[in-house]
Amino acid sequence: MDDVLRTTLYTAVYDRLDYLDTIVNDADTPSRVALADSATPMLTSAWRDLLNEHEPDEHGRCRACSPRWTRRARACSVWQIAHRHLTPDVLEGPAAGDKQIAGRHTLRPASSPAQRAGTSARQ
Ligand SMILES: [Zn+2]
Numbered sequence: 587m588d589d590v591l592r593t594t595l596y597t598a599v600y601d602r603l604d605y606l607d608t609i610v611n612d613a614d615t616p617s618r619v620a621l622a623d624s625a626t627p628m629l630t631s632a633w634r635d636l637l638n639e640h641e642p643d644e645h646g647r648c649r650a651c652s653p654r655w656t657r658r659a660r661a662c663s664v665w666q667i668a669h670r671h672l673t674p675d676v677l678e679g680p681a682a683g684d685k686q687i688a689g690r691h692t693l694r695p696a697s698s699p700a701q702r703a704g705t706s707a708r709q
């Protein structure tokens with residue numbers, strides 16, 4: 587990707603995020619409700635696509651972040667950020683002080699979407 591295309595892409599994404607922030611912070615309630623209806627499915631879909639790109643392999647290594655030559659699983663920053671932003675209630679619970687999320691941890695692949703759904707249903 588050349589610099590012009592990269593700059594165009596980054597600008598478009600940041601402009602969209604700025605637009606969403608503006609509506610959330612400055613718009614009236616009906617506009618915010620409309621935004622929630624339209625943007626929430628878009629954002630959850632985007633998160634699922636991003637997390638799918640960073641799904642760990644059978645050794646717990648992120649397919650995008652861990653170099654193939656290493657045997658050690660590297661903590662995936664995308665999953666750490668997703669956990670921090672999408673499950674804030676987990677961090678505010680009793681385990682919040684153990685720094686497990688901020689430190690190193692190994693991702694383990696779920697064997698199926700149904701298993702992942704079952705895991706989230708228990709929380
Ligand atoms: Zn990753």
